[in-house]
Amino acid sequence: MAVTKKSKPSTYFSLGADIHDTKAPAGPIDKKWQARQLQAKLVNPANRRKLTVIIVGTGLAGAAAGATLGEAGYNVHSFCYQDSPRRAHSIAAQGGINAAKNYRNDNDSVHRLFYDTVKGGDYRARETNVYRLAEISAGIIDQCVAQGVPFAREYGGLLDTRSFGGVQVQRTFYARGQTGQQLLIGAYQALERQVAAGTVTMHSRHDMMEVIVHNGKARGIVTRDLISGKIEAWYADAVVLASGGYGNVFFLSTNAMGSNVTAAWRAHRKGAYMANPCYTQIHPTCIPVQGDHQSKLTLMSESLRNDGRIWVPKDPADAEKDPRQIPEEDRDYYLERIYPSFGNLVPRDIASRQAKYMCDDGRGVGPLISEVTQEGVSQQRRRGVYLDFADAIARLGKAAVEKLYGNLFDMYAQITGEDPYATPMRIYPAVHYVMGGLWVDYDLMSSIPGLYVAGEANFSDHGANRLGASALMQGLGDGYFVLPNTINDYLADGPFEKIDDATPAAVEALEAAKARVDRLLAVDGTRTVDSFHREVGAIMWEYCGMERTEEGLQIAIEKIRALREEFWTNVKVPGTGVDFNQALERAGRVIDFIDLAELMCIDALNRRESCGGHFRRESQTEDGEALRHDDEFAYVAAWEYAGDGEAPILHMEPLNYEAIELKQRSYK
Amino acid sequence: MKITLKVWRQANKDAKGSMKTYRLDDVSEDMSFLEMLDMLNEDLTTKGGEPVAFDSDCREGICGMCGVVIKGSAHGRYESPIATTTCQLHMRYFADGAVIEVEPWRAGAFPVVKDLVVDRSAFDRIIQAGGFISANTGSAPEAHSTPAPKHLADRAFDNACCIGCGACVAACPNGSGMLFTAAKITHLANLPQGQPERHSRVKAMVAAHDGVGFGGCQNVGECAAVCPKKVPLESIAQLNRDLFASLFKSV
Ligand SMILES: Cc1cc2nc3c(=O)[nH]c(=O)nc-3n(C[C@H](O)[C@H](O)[C@H](O)COP(=O)(O)OP(=O)(O)OC[C@H]3O[C@@H](n4cnc5c(N)ncnc54)[C@H](O)[C@@H]3O)c2cc1C
Ligand code: FES
Numbered sequence: 001m002a003v004t005k006k007s008k009p010s011t012y013f014s015l016g017a018d019i020h021d022t023k024a025p026a027g028p029i030d031k032k033w034q035a036r037q038l039q040a041k042l043v044n045p046a047n048r049r050k051l052t053v054i055i056v057g058t059g060l061a062g063a064a065a066g067a068t069l070g071e072a073g074y075n076v077h078s079f080c081y082q083d084s085p086r087r088a089h090s091i092a093a094q095g096g097i098n099a100a101k102n103y104r105n106d107n108d109s110v111h112r113l114f115y116d117t118v119k120g121g122d123y124r125a126r127e128t129n130v131y132r133l134a135e136i137s138a139g140i141i142d143q144c145v146a147q148g149v150p151f152a153r154e155y156g157g158l159l160d161t162r163s164f165g166g167v168q169v170q171r172t173f174y175a176r177g178q179t180g181q182q183l184l185i186g187a188y189q190a191l192e193r194q195v196a197a198g199t200v201t202m203h204s205r206h207d208m209m210e211v212i213v214h215n216g217k218a219r220g221i222v223t224r225d226l227i228s229g230k231i232e233a234w235y236a237d238a239v240v241l242a243s244g245g246y247g248n249v250f251f252l253s254t255n256a257m258g259s260n261v262t263a264a265w266r267a268h269r270k271g272a273y274m275a276n277p278c279y280t281q282i283h284p285t286c287i288p289v290q291g292d293h294q295s296k297l298t299l300m301s302e303s304l305r306n307d308g309r310i311w312v313p314k315d316p317a318d319a320e321k322d323p324r325q326i327p328e329e330d331r332d333y334y335l336e337r338i339y340p341s342f343g344n345l346v347p348r349d350i351a352s353r354q355a356k357y358m359c360d361d362g363r364g365v366g367p368l369i370s371e372v373t374q375e376g377v378s379q380q381r382r383r384g385v386y387l388d389f390a391d392a393i394a395r396l397g398k399a400a401v402e403k404l405y406g407n408l409f410d411m412y413a414q415i416t417g418e419d420p421y422a423t424p425m426r427i428y429p430a431v432h433y434v435m436g437g438l439w440v441d442y443d444l445m446s447s448i449p450g451l452y453v454a455g456e457a458n459f460s461d462h463g464a465n466r467l468g469a470s471a472l473m474q475g476l477g478d479g480y481f482v483l484p485n486t487i488n489d490y491l492a493d494g495p496f497e498k499i500d501d502a503t504p505a506a507v508e509a510l511e512a513a514k515a516r517v518d519r520l521l522a523v524d525g526t527r528t529v530d531s532f533h534r535e536v537g538a539i540m541w542e543y544c545g546m547e548r549t550e551e552g553l554q555i556a557i558e559k560i561r562a563l564r565e566e567f568w569t570n571v572k573v574p575g576t577g578v579d580f581n582q583a584l585e586r587a588g589r590v591i592d593f594i595d596l597a598e599l600m601c602i603d604a605l606n607r608r609e610s611c612g613g614h615f616r617r618e619s620q621t622e623d624g625e626a627l628r629h630d631d632e633f634a635y636v637a638a639w640e641y642a643g644d645g646e647a648p649i650l651h652m653e654p655l656n657y658e659a660i661e662l663k664q665r666s667y668k
Numbered sequence: 669m670k671i672t673l674k675v676w677r678q679a680n681k682d683a684k685g686s687m688k689t690y691r692l693d694d695v696s697e698d699m700s701f702l703e704m705l706d707m708l709n710e711d712l713t714t715k716g717g718e719p720v721a722f723d724s725d726c727r728e729g730i731c732g733m734c735g736v737v738i739k740g741s742a743h744g745r746y747e748s749p750i751a752t753t754t755c756q757l758h759m760r761y762f763a764d765g766a767v768i769e770v771e772p773w774r775a776g777a778f779p780v781v782k783d784l785v786v787d788r789s790a791f792d793r794i795i796q797a798g799g800f801i802s803a804n805t806g807s808a809p810e811a812h813s814t815p816a817p818k819h820l821a822d823r824a825f826d827n828a829c830c831i832g833c834g835a836c837v838a839a840c841p842n843g844s845g846m847l848f849t850a851a852k853i854t855h856l857a858n859l860p861q862g863q864p865e866r867h868s869r870v871k872a873m874v875a876a877h878d879g880v881g882f883g884g885c886q887n888v889g890e891c892a893a894v895c896p897k898k899v900p901l902e903s904i905a906q907l908n909r910d911l912f913a914s915l916f917k918s919v
Contacts, residue, residue, distance in 0.1 A: 068805040083723065084792050086832055087731040146808035148801045148859050150825040157815025175825065181730055182828060189800035196796040204789065227781055256725040290698045295706055296727045414756050480805045528713045574718050580782040582721055583713065
């Protein structure tokens with residue numbers, strides 16, 4: 001369908017030419033991937049070891065890609081900031097991984113998984129990429145089982161599956177509440193096997209600081225060795241970024257302490273477009289904030305929504321009552337009431353926003369939290385709703401509930417000091433995942449030739465909202481099956497001309513990295529790095545969180561700009577650059593978050609519609625649901641960096657739906 | 669709460685370290701142990717001091733990045749009523765006025781990098797020796813072609829849940845990494861897919877374990893006692909059985 005361009009350049013950005021994916025072949029959607037695999041140029045196995053690929057990140061996407069490219073015989077250099085590749089934040093995923101296996105005989109199919117993902121993404125994803133993801137999903141499970149991933153099994157020895165938020169089939173494979181851990185350990189072991197085989201060289205505790213772009217092609221990276229502080233360049237024929245998501249821009253999120261945007265942001269500054277940065281997923285089932293000292297939020301897998309029932313007291317006066325003393329008729333099971341056919345299993349964005357509304361309405365539970373509203377009013381609100389297992393325990397027995405969710409219940413008890421078997425849990429939404437990320441084409445190549453982006457770091461498959469259990473599928477899909485079949489098309493033209501530390505592009509990148517470290521240390525102000533991180537996080541949560549407005553976003557942009565000023569004049573980074581210096585690591589990440597935050601707000605400001613995780617107060621239906629404007633906004637917003645202090649440039653990629661009809665989402 | 673901390677400070681791997689004393693007056697019971705250390709670091713930074721280096725990432729007990737010895741026990745296991753990682757240990761388990769010693773993992777195979785941070789790459793080298801199933805991408809058969817008995821899959825899981833934090837090594841008087849090694853052996857040995865390499869794996873991993881500087885196992889059992897994921901001590905018996913059996917196989 002045609003997009004009429006209503007996005008006018010403003011003082012915040014300027015408008016560039018449209019962009020398009022040029023790699024997905026023409027033809028029916030179910031033949032495209034096969035056709036692309038046939039078309040892609042191949043690299044002779046004997047030539048592969050002469051080709052070097054750098055992979056930044058060892059999460060599901062990076063470890064899977066590293067192992068697979070290593071097996072294929074390429075010379076792989078793999079980087080992560082943790083002390084071991086096994087610790088990438090994919091490890092924290094709990095709930096499960098989707099695959100269109102139809103083991104349940106419940107009418108599941110590739111097409112249904114494709115349809116659910118596009119619909120779940122509120123029709124803001126690129127159809128071709130999503131179809132391919134659904135197509136390769138079944139092979140991911142086969143691969144993981146072959147590696148020894150201990151998925152949950154039934155007594156007959158076959159794999160068990162369950163249903164997960166937003167869908168009506170049982171296609172989610174899981175490993176107790178630790179699916180991400182088991183999948184990652186599988187990929188990590190495959191990666192270590194290649195380290196032993198000599199095809200992969202692992203560089204742990206290395207922070208990527210710059211991309212080296214020579215003659216228009218990505219040819220390497222600059223890293224800082226986190227132990228010695230040594231800044232060093234690495235060269236390759238292609239670079240893959242699999243550096244995860246940037247949810248930590250909100251300070252409080254379910255991401256790891258070190259999760260960052262730096263790798264992606266540095267690439268963005270070198271010419272990689274950043275797509276849909278404002279699409280953030282706020283997960284409905286997290287443990288609520290307890291106090292000011294909190295460093296992160298903890299997710300409770302949304303598989304809990306299969307058996308737990310969500311409610312708040314009908315009367316705000318009951319907020320402090322023992323929930324067990326509140327009779328049925330005084331409880332509002334609001335999701336079951338508003339969405340009778342999906343009930344507690346509505347998609348994440350809907351579940352999150354409804355929880356916010358209940359608490360805005362004064363019916364939240366738990367401790368009072370001080371906050372400042374978008375209108376600048378200081379207030380105290382309870383930010384929590386109940387997730388109640390009393391019915392499930394009565395129906396299935398405590399032992400069965402313990403078997404299904406035991407580790408989650410333990411985690412809850414450990415953090416809150418309350419016993420969830422006896423009293424309902426309290427939950428509240430928290431930032432969890434970003435659908436936005438670097439723009440890539442069908443081959444997963446960014447707008448910089450030779451720079452590929454995989455996993456959560458790209459924007460590829462989830463549109464404006466991601467369905468549960470789809471990120472693990474995408475990360476492994478990208479790493480095991482997509483990249484290894486597309487990157488050869490590019491590498492077939494290599495090896496490229498040799499470059500080294502004297503090549504101007506490398507000199508420039510090395511100097512930029514060194515200058516940045518010096519600049520961060522030189523400010524020597526009075527405020528800690530963390531205090532800046534908390535402040536940018538608070539701005540983003542209030543103005544660019546679950547509900548966004550024209551006015552609020554403009555205020556946010558002003559606040560962010562002022563914060564950046566203050567950062568560069570008043571941050572205090574103790575220690576030196578030639579040492580293990582964690583404050584310095586964080587300082588680099590925080591300033592990139594501040595820069596990203598501004599772009600996120602500009603993107604959110606431009607998108608004057610509500611879609612998926614992006615809810616604009618001005619754009620809702622009469623009953624308060626997200627209202628899309630397909631005539632104006634059925635496009636991917638791909639942002640080009642235009643220089644420090646310059647307005648970014650918006651490139652639009654129109655979204656064409658051929659296999660699926662655009663519909664207003666409804667879960668009623 | 670008021671807390672007195674005695675923290676191991678060591679500038680780098682070659683420097684001599686020592687315990688330094690710090691006081692915090694405003695610790696909340698709801699803080700995690702690491703949030704308490706964050707507070708100390710904010711305080712040190714604003715006063716012009718150098719913050720204490722310590723590792724953490726997920727802060728939800730699953731990545732295995734955190735880990736320090738607290739009042740003499742790995743992850744503060746003996747301060748907590750349940751198995752825990754350092755990041756999941758909460759201040760509510762300490763008394764107001766408590767004096768808490770905080771030290772890095774101490775083991776020959778885990779040299780100190782700085783303060784409370786150690787180098788655990790020896791674990792990766794044990795995995796490289798054989799802690800995997802050789803299954804190249806794309807070569808996998810349909811997942812249901814080989815059913816795995818549930819009780820064995822469950823046992824595999826009970827070992828696969830190891831997070832590689834190194835508490836077992838830190839707690840062992842011999843600095844042995846046998847529980848870590850046994851967890852991987854037992855995980856893979858209980859799955860049908862793990863059988864072809866079962867005997868070569870155990871030999872290679874045990875040899876790597878000894879080669880990278882871990883001490884021998886004398887069945888003290890402290891490792892399993894502090895394990896945040898409750899990897900069972902019996903797994904070491906499984907390792908020994910497999911190792912014995914492998915002696916009679918030409919692998
Ligand atoms: C708590 C939680 C639960 C989740 N549960 C589910 C679930 O049940 N199902 C599901 O499908 N999805 C889930 N997700 C989402 C999913 O886990 C992630 O989107 C996915 O694992 C991301 O994988 P990745 O490989 O892209 O990145 P990550 O696993 O985050 O890995 C990033 C890698 O990049 C490296 N890196 C980053 N920056 C740099 C740098 N500057 N220099 C060097 N290296 C760098 C890191 O060291 C790391 O190795 C969950 C996410 C969270 C946070
Ligand atoms: S920080 Fe990940 S286990 Fe503690």
